[in-house]
Amino acid sequence: MRRYLTPVIVLTLLGFVFGVLYRHFVDAADEQTLGYYLRSCIHGAALALSAWAVQLYFTSRRSAWVRRWPLAVELIIRSVAMAVVIAAVAITLEVILYGYGRGLGGEVELYWLIDGLPKIIAVSFVLSIIIGIAYELTRLIGIRLLFDVFLGRYRRPIREERVLLFLDLAGSTTLAERMGELRVQDLLTRFFYDIDQAIVAHGGEVHAYVGDEVIVTWPVTAKPQRAYVDCFFAIQDRIAALAGQYSKEFGLVPEFRAGIHAGPVVISECGDSRRQIAYFGDTVNVAARLQAHCKEAGRPLLVSGELFRLLPKGNDLVVDPLGPTRLRGRAAPIEIFALARPAHHA
Structure with a gap:
């Protein structure tokens, strides 16, 4: 469990940062309040951790079936799976975090499904490909060695x-x-x-x-x-x-x-x-x-x-x-x- 503690902390913090940036640059100005920022932080952290959970599955022995395919196919399968999981988590959190005005567990607003959700899925799909490529690089080289190579050590x-x-x-x-x-x-x-x-x-x-x-x-x-x-x-x-x-x-x-x-x-x-x-x-x-x-x-x-x-x-x-x-x-x-x-x- 100790080996997972650092990634959880780092990803949670990155999720918070992503949530703040998304709220600031994408959402309407009248929704940029402390309450909305806190909800965005929770949303971002949950999405980051769910994406990492998908990544963990695809690096475990249970996913040996997908590693028989070429790397390009494996990356696409990972990205699609990650997009589906993130979509499910995003919709669930939208209901829980923003359903207060319509009653807890109320219906998700149509404009968010049409405008917000596709953006989140598109960003997660692209990021999952980038993360997958970066992960494969670390597997080929090693994360510490990769860092040293970038620094020219x-x-x-x-x-x-x-x-x-x-x-x-x-x-x-x-x-x-x-x-x-x-x-x-x-x-x-x-x-x-x-x-x-x-x-x-x-x-x-x-x-x-x-x-x-x-x-x-x-x-x-x-x-x-x-x-x-x-x-x-x-x-x-x-x-x-x-x-x-x-x-x-x-x-x-x-x-x-x-x-x-x-x-x-x-x-x-x-x-x-x-x-x-x-x-x-x-x-x-x-x-x-x-x-x-x-x-x-x-x-x-x-x-x-x-x-x-x-x-x-x-x-x-x-x-x-x-x-x-x-x-x-x-x-x-x-x-x-x-x-x-x-x-x-x-």
């Missing part, structure tokens, strides 16, 4: 302290031979969708999907925190909760491994015809090698000494120091720890 290479989590599906090559590549891709698509909520809830940002691997990143903060490793455990819990669905649909429950490392990363925009934010540096290589070393070590989660030092002291993690280890393709050894939760959390 990475036009020139910048060095930042970052935590990188590399997580991949175990045995994907064998699965591809057994299930076929298309079926395994269905599994990966479902897996990446299901773990996204755990990543977002722990403040992570998906940097990239590479084959059967997802790369998640966090900025290093001054205050120690467990979000980096708790994200992995939350993914474990999420997949465990969906184990029955995976077994029924795919005949297996996904197994995965992860490596987490922290250190300086050089971040920069790359390319011309297709711009991309790329991460460079030894930190990226070490995180990838840690993830690959999980199979050899027989552990689902390995972290570097640099990452381990960022965790709060006195936590309830089960820590198994593996000592200085020379990872494949790297001459200098690094300190590695295998982390797990106590048995009562498993």
